[in-house]
Amino acid sequence: MSNVGIAIVSHSPLVAEGTADMVRQMVGDEVPLAWCGGDPDGGLGTSVEAILKAIDAAWSDAGVALLVDLGGAETNSEMAVEMLPAERSGKVVVCNAPIVEGAVIAATEASGGASLEEVRRTAEELSGL
């Protein structure tokens, strides 16, 4: 797949899965898509291990854009990006955007073949609204 991939990281697996459902409805199967949510025991939280798996599942040579919710999701996502092998870590970005709207708009942009930077910029334009 040459389109940028999207990975969704929420404290809640329900939010992450629901967001992914909305993305699928909008863009079909044209972008690699993965989600993760919940801490290692299945409670609310995020897990670096699960984020690394989601990045892997959404992998595209064009890169992966991460859409995250609160604090720990962002910190854990940044940690996960740093832990990727060098050839991958430069191709994954954490978007500073609202998780649901950001994921849908990022995926829509990605489905048109936009670059990782364009996908990120489009998602982040939502933050200024």
Added chain:
Amino acid sequence: MSDIDKDVGSTVEAVAQAIIAHADELTELDSAIGDGDHGHNMKRGMQAVLDDLDALAAKPWDEALKAAGMQLVMKVGGASGPLYGTLFMTLGKTLDTPPTRAGLAAAFEAAIEALMARGKAHAGQKTMLDVLVPAAAALKEGKGPAEIAAVAATACAQTRDMLATKGRASFLGERSIGHIDPGARSSQIIIEAIAARSGDVK
């Protein structure tokens, strides 16, 4: 916290057990101004460290601290995972083996720098940094273990009157005042556990 003649395995074990012993208190503090999972998360991370203790104790200080940090990153599950993980991993990366007091002070400083970058935070925001920064300064100034523990205890108590401007507690604005910060408290517990083991070392 003077010249370290303790082995890394039992030091890490003491830290992990102290956190586990205070898990309920940490969760209670976090329930007041956060999302109520700090004790539970830290306990899970420290339990993973204990489960790995035999392998960890066989490593030199630097490698053992890096391994402990990695367990925290992977197992804690909240923001405190990458934060404490970064702290321990950077300590491991910068500490001389065998550790000396001067080396520890420099490594602690480097670890706090890395922690600030990871959390995009600084002292004064009602976070763990409000305990770690004064404790690191006390260590650098040459204070003894008991004095460093006292500095950490005072600093932790002082977070009660602070306004949170970072982390989940910042959502509460003024209502964050009047509660001790759970991250400050877990940092204090860790410093206390290390200091208690170093009390007899001059």
